[in-house]
Amino acid sequence: MRLVSTRDPKHRATFLEAVGRSLAPGGGLYLPDPVPCFADPDHLLEHLSPQARRKEILGRLLGDEMGLDDLGAISASAFDFPVSLVRVAPRCYALELFHGPTLAFKDFGARFLARVLAWLRARDGKDRTILTATSGDTGSAVASAFHGLPGFRAVVLYPKGRISELQERQFATLGGNVQALAVDGSFDDCQALAKAAFADAELSARLGLTSANSINIARLLAQVLYYWDGVALLRDAGIGDPPVFVVPSGNFGNLCAGVLAHRMGLPVRAFVIATNANTTVPDYLDGGAYSPRASVETLSNAMDVGAPNNWERISRLHGDDPSALRQAFRWGHLSDAETGFVLRELKGLGYQADPHAAVAYGVMRERLGITETGLFLGTAHPAKFADRLGPILGTEVELPAALAQAVAKPLLSKDLPNDFEALKAALG
């Protein structure tokens, strides 16, 4: 597969080059060009097992560089947990993506990325420092995926006091080759610090700095797979119409993967963008100027992003044309009060959602046509937000064993001022 920079068609790369570099020269993001397309998507959806389908899709994307057999093995070991489809209401389904080790959909991208980089290290012998800024779940997924992997160190930057205690404990208690840095600032500040580190050529080369954020193309490609799973599971359940996917969005990597899946031939009726009060993209689609801004804190904190870095990819995929974007998507946003209301409504339907999925469900209800089938993405296990859900739902949310164990361990994170020199010193 060949990739091209969102900002300059002269900057092209292979997948393996793009994975190591994450940002293209000049700051652009990599996109497949062309996006390979399956002539017979029904075959993948109806006649292949999930593992065989994933191998086929990854093979089409990356087979020329990594070989089909290695991709099959990587995929089987990275995605060794189920994706489940749950009927929540008539024509409304949840696609639960949170049954991996850290109970969030980010396990897909992080586990695939770790295995691709380990595959690369077996060939180039190069040690790497994985640097990631997290608004919540990325940190735990990345830390878990790289924890104990020889030749790798994982450094997690997170906004001190602005992620849930459980989220923090999932990565800041690991130790070993995982370093957790609590930044005195917002998620956007963390992201800016990480960007500055990658832009520092000396530092970047010396440490083998590699991004695990959703700007890394490996994460995006792994996420393409579960959109196919979603449509296949619906067909297994007897629903043949292409669904409307509702994507709870923050940095817009998830939506970007959905768009790529669609371009590869996946039958999709529409994509609905769902955000919380961080409405940079909905405001733009409503006809405003595109104006990235500081994030505001909400109940669905993994979506508290005011400057979504993957929007650049989605925009490029639509020719950077606002009217094409408005035609391609539906969109909506929910306040925290509305999210609380939806959480209680879902509980009444017998479904316990986390705040992010609740935003998706709430927006879906406003944007779904009466004959359409809606599939909203369940991005995190509700137990990860037990502290927030308890007061809203009036019941305790039970912790799965893996989380309960993490809570009992001591925090090993270090405080970091919002300052690049301080980060450089911490990285060593």
Ligand SMILES: *Cc1c(COP(=O)(O)O)cnc(C)c1O
């Ligand atoms: C990261 C995250 C999101 C947002 O995904 P993006 O790809 O950044 O849009 C939504 N929900 C949860 C639980 C997350 O961790």
